[in-house]
Amino acid sequence: MTEAARLEPQVNHIHLAKKDYEGAESTMCKGCGHDAITASIITACYESSIDPRRVVKLSGIGCSSKTTNYFMNQSFGFNGTHGRMAALATGAGVANHHMLPIGVSGDGDTASIGLGNFAHMIRRNLRITYIVENNGVYGLTKGQFSATADKGSRAKKGWVNPWNAIDLASLAILMGATFVARSFSGDRKQLAPLVQAAMNHNGTAVLDVLSPCVTFNNHEGSTKSLKGIREMKDDLNEIDFIPEFEPIDVEYAPGKDLRVRMHDGGTVVLHKLKDHDPTDRVQAMSVVEQGMHEGKFVTGLIYIDETQPDFATQENVCDTPLSMLSEAELRPSAKDLALINESFMR
Amino acid sequence: MAEMDTPPVNDVNICVATANGSGSASSNQILYKSVFKMGIPCSGKNLFPSNIQGLPTWYFIRASEKGYLGRKDAIDVMVLFNDDTLAADVKKVRAGGLILYDDSRPLPPALVRKDVSYIGVPAENLVKEHIKAPQLRAKQRNMVYVGAVGKLFGIPMGIMQEVLEDTFGNKPAVIESNLQCIELGYKHIEKLGTAQDVGFLKAVPNGNKHKIMTEGNTACAVGAIFGGATVVTWYPITPSSSLVEEMIERIPAFRRDEHGKNRYAIVQAEDELAAVSMLVGAGFAGARAMTSTAGPGLSLMQESIGLAYFVEVPGVIFVIQRGGPSTGLPTRTQQSDITLMHQGSHGDTRHIVLIPHDNSSAFDMAWQAFDVADRFQTPVFVMMDLDLGMNMSLSAPFAMPDRPFDRGKLLSEADIKAQGDKFSRYLDLDGDGIPQRTIPGNLHPAAAYFARGSGHDEQARYSEDHIVYRKLLERLRRKYETAREYVPKPIVYNGASTGMGLMSFGSSYEPTREARDIMATRGKAADHLLLRALPVNGDVRDFLASHKEIYLIEQNRDGQMTQILRDEFPEYAARIKPVCLFDGMPLAAGDIVESILGGN
Numbered sequence A: 001m002t003e004a005a006r007l008e009p010q011v012n013h014i015h016l017a018k019k020d021y022e023g024a025e026s027t028m029c030k031g032c033g034h035d036a037i038t039a040s041i042i043t044a045c046y047e048s049s050i051d052p053r054r055v056v057k058l059s060g061i062g063c064s065s066k067t068t069n070y071f072m073n074q075s076f077g078f079n080g081t082h083g084r085m086a087a088l089a090t091g092a093g094v095a096n097h098h099m100l101p102i103g104v105s106g107d108g109d110t111a112s113i114g115l116g117n118f119a120h121m122i123r124r125n126l127r128i129t130y131i132v133e134n135n136g137v138y139g140l141t142k143g144q145f146s147a148t149a150d151k152g153s154r155a156k157k158g159w160v161n162p163w164n165a166i167d168l169a170s171l172a173i174l175m176g177a178t179f180v181a182r183s184f185s186g187d188r189k190q191l192a193p194l195v196q197a198a199m200n201h202n203g204t205a206v207l208d209v210l211s212p213c214v215t216f217n218n219h220e221g222s223t224k225s226l227k228g229i230r231e232m233k234d235d236l237n238e239i240d241f242i243p244e245f246e247p248i249d250v251e252y253a254p255g256k257d258l259r260v261r262m263h264d265g266g267t268v269v270l271h272k273l274k275d276h277d278p279t280d281r282v283q284a285m286s287v288v289e290q291g292m293h294e295g296k297f298v299t300g301l302i303y304i305d306e307t308q309p310d311f312a313t314q315e316n317v318c319d320t321p322l323s324m325l326s327e328a329e330l331r332p333s334a335k336d337l338a339l340i341n342e343s344f345m346r
Numbered sequence B: 001m002a003e004m005d006t007p008p009v010n011d012v013n014i015c016v017a018t019a020n021g022s023g024s025a026s027s028n029q030i031l032y033k034s035v036f037k038m039g040i041p042c043s044g045k046n047l048f049p050s051n052i053q054g055l056p057t058w059y060f061i062r063a064s065e066k067g068y069l070g071r072k073d074a075i076d077v078m079v080l081f082n083d084d085t086l087a088a089d090v091k092k093v094r095a096g097g098l099i100l101y102d103d104s105r106p107l108p109p110a111l112v113r114k115d116v117s118y119i120g121v122p123a124e125n126l127v128k129e130h131i132k133a134p135q136l137r138a139k140q141r142n143m144v145y146v147g148a149v150g151k152l153f154g155i156p157m158g159i160m161q162e163v164l165e166d167t168f169g170n171k172p173a174v175i176e177s178n179l180q181c182i183e184l185g186y187k188h189i190e191k192l193g194t195a196q197d198v199g200f201l202k203a204v205p206n207g208n209k210h211k212i213m214t215e216g217n218t219a220c221a222v223g224a225i226f227g228g229a230t231v232v233t234w235y236p237i238t239p240s241s242s243l244v245e246e247m248i249e250r251i252p253a254f255r256r257d258e259h260g261k262n263r264y265a266i267v268q269a270e271d272e273l274a275a276v277s278m279l280v281g282a283g284f285a286g287a288r289a290m291t292s293t294a295g296p297g298l299s300l301m302q303e304s305i306g307l308a309y310f311v312e313v314p315g316v317i318f319v320i321q322r323g324g325p326s327t328g329l330p331t332r333t334q335q336s337d338i339t340l341m342h343q344g345s346h347g348d349t350r351h352i353v354l355i356p357h358d359n360s361s362a363f364d365m366a367w368q369a370f371d372v373a374d375r376f377q378t379p380v381f382v383m384m385d386l387d388l389g390m391n392m393s394l395s396a397p398f399a400m401p402d403r404p405f406d407r408g409k410l411l412s413e414a415d416i417k418a419q420g421d422k423f424s425r426y427l428d429l430d431g432d433g434i435p436q437r438t439i440p441g442n443l444h445p446a447a448a449y450f451a452r453g454s455g456h457d458e459q460a461r462y463s464e465d466h467i468v469y470r471k472l473l474e475r476l477r478r479k480y481e482t483a484r485e486y487v488p489k490p491i492v493y494n495g496a497s498t499g500m501g502l503m504s505f506g507s508s509y510e511p512t513r514e515a516r517d518i519m520a521t522r523g524k525a526a527d528h529l530l531l532r533a534l535p536v537n538g539d540v541r542d543f544l545a546s547h548k549e550i551y552l553i554e555q556n557r558d559g560q561m562t563q564i565l566r567d568e569f570p571e572y573a574a575r576i577k578p579v580c581l582f583d584g585m586p587l588a589a590g591d592i593v594e595s596i597l598g599g600n
């Protein structure tokens, strides 16, 4: 490599360097899974040549929800209230459906306080990449159980969780999600292409990402410790995402491989490790259920359906974002008002 | 009292007692609209239960030559069409009044009062005889009293027919069968030759010429459409639902583009937590967003109202107040969520509240609220209540907005460029507390910012710095002070008083206006100030300074508005006396007079 080439930063399809996708400095604990997810999001956006100015970052409250500040400084962001990101995103998404919403939430934020709004966002098929940074614990309030903590799991303080866990992947499928994946913060090779695919999905893409809390949930007896996750992780498939502007030059093995064209361009290439067809909803439900039964975290692309209309389409909103409509397009005329007045005189 | 011998003209208060779900809503509409059509000022108030079918409901039609539209205590005429409430209803009519009842069966002797007159119309028998379809009879029976009342009080048959045609224009069969029943009642009275001396209705040529009749929720719905509302979120709750339901009916006519696509989205949320969060998301993204709710929903919305206040996101929240606390009286009226609007959410907050007092001001404030919200980048409340929102009343026609949209300090890409490619989201450039704002879709590299409900500095960066925080709260307060002179000013009526002042707002205004006139006839002249917004402004201070005895009429127990004024004007705190009338009934002038002057 010449000296000049070494100094020239690498850029992507829209001439942005990877650092152009960075955000403020993280304030997470050292080794927190959430930081690794941030890195995958940055990689995914860089690789897909996402224009940061087209992105709206949304989050609730929690350590995880803080992380939208740590990528893409050039994007609008909104760190709202605890549990309401799904609804916040629904409003933002319908107000301007040309933006690309990336939502980051925690397991407490989504599965505990925000479960209702999460379920209804899925039902509406809001176009969003919805990432749950799932550590089975409330990080920011220092170690209480969340609704995804496994039954029998032990907290750092010694408490044992008596309740069944809510499995976000199966819940998402049940609620009608059109893109459901699970991954692990430490597996960037799996996670980054999943994020890329999710961003090109025309509907709600739920990514349940196991993300160990090294400070409050990384001990012996916790099922969501780094060690626990590594032991229980069970990959369904290997994933590549080929953006629209790149040729599809990966090998294709019939029977073993599956290609799905994403609605907004690009192709997901899945190399099957298990006999699982992610376009089959019933199979998707059962593979997750089976995994739970065997004490495994099934990961990879679990379910995908590229045929369903998203929320804005179902709402039949006009092409110009609602937020950009002019007075001329919004305010009826004086004549219209006269007719209304007349109707109230009869 | 010689003039009492001739029955009064165009001053009649009719109460119709029926069971809800029995079709009486249509009959009462026909009756109300007929009075309107005769050119007589009138209001129609529905006292309904929180129930779908079978429980008692009362409809008050007040015709008032002088144009008083509030509820009146004294009932001149009682239409007894609900067997379940006969005994109580008989007692409600004033001495010398009239009872119209269904004499298909004789009235129990215990219900016969000596001091009122009775007229019977055998409605049940008449419909049995003339209406072939048995399943229609219960509903059609109610149309019979319309005809009977019409004949007794002087509503011409032709007017009622016109109203039927206006109401059911495209359904000739419905018009015909209803007309038949109205005629049955009308002709029965005609044949009996019965007369009454309680009062008469006499057409006033062009009497209501420049008036419209509608409900406040409809006025808000139309106003919101003219205000450019594009994202409407809601969760159904009485008495607010009809506001958004009216929008659902009306908005498609104005907001379809050339491809048949909608220039709006109305989203029924899963709860009010979501409804208000969607509102905040849409407002952040730049849409003119609104929601509509009542007490329980407003309680659920509190956290995100604080978020919108702190992050400085515009949004319009219509609150149609009902009886609280808790589920309270869902179908009764009250003004008891004032504090919850004015200081909604935890921490130090202060919100802008616009307060309509009739249908045309509801229309005005509905569209204005979107401008105020955009200008001040904050949630704006439109304070309504059940009486204003769901009852029929007269007002001036809606006036076309007299100014273009005010989107406040919303910067485009070119705007940022023009100011040297610089933009700080929370910097108070102008000293008015209002910063500049951008929305997603603005592609200028300096446009994006990170909104957060946690502490933030002028560049929208996370901050826990105590000075930055204090300055932010102070700026928000400064912004509120700027709003003070921007929101609608009070209206003062000079009643040539010698020191007595009345203050009212919202649905309390109309009965207070009447009370003021009654008091004047008793030698107690009072001036009158109508509050139209929070924060209060304009003449309020002068009014307080120039009146030694001030009564603030409000429909809640604790004097919530009085507390706000006492807090704003501690030097006059002692002279503001709350007149708290909070039984959930639409306010009546008589109650106000009695509270201030005593029973005589």
Ligand SMILES: Cc1ncc(C[n+]2csc(CCOP(=O)(O)OP(=O)(O)O)c2C)c(N)n1
Residues within 6 Å of the ligand: A061, A062, A063, A064, A065, A082, A105, A106, A107, A108, A109, A110, A133, A135, A137, A138, A139, A140, A141, A146, A213
């Ligand atoms: C309405 C409300 N209740 C409680 C809290 C306190 N709180 C802040 S973060 C949090 C839990 C966060 O857990 P999770 O979403 O899993 O995020 P993590 O910190 O684990 O990434 C709680 C309960 C709050 N901010 N708001």
Ligand code: SF4
Residues within 6 Å of the ligand: A027, A028, A029, A031, A032, A033, A034, A063, A064, A135, A139, A140, A212, A213, A214, A215, A216
């Ligand atoms: S507390 Fe846990 S979740 Fe929060 S930053 Fe630290 S390691 Fe991460």
Ligand SMILES: [Mg+2]
Residues within 6 Å of the ligand: A062, A106, A107, A108, A133, A134, A135, A136, A137, A138, A139, A146
């Ligand atoms: Mg967590």
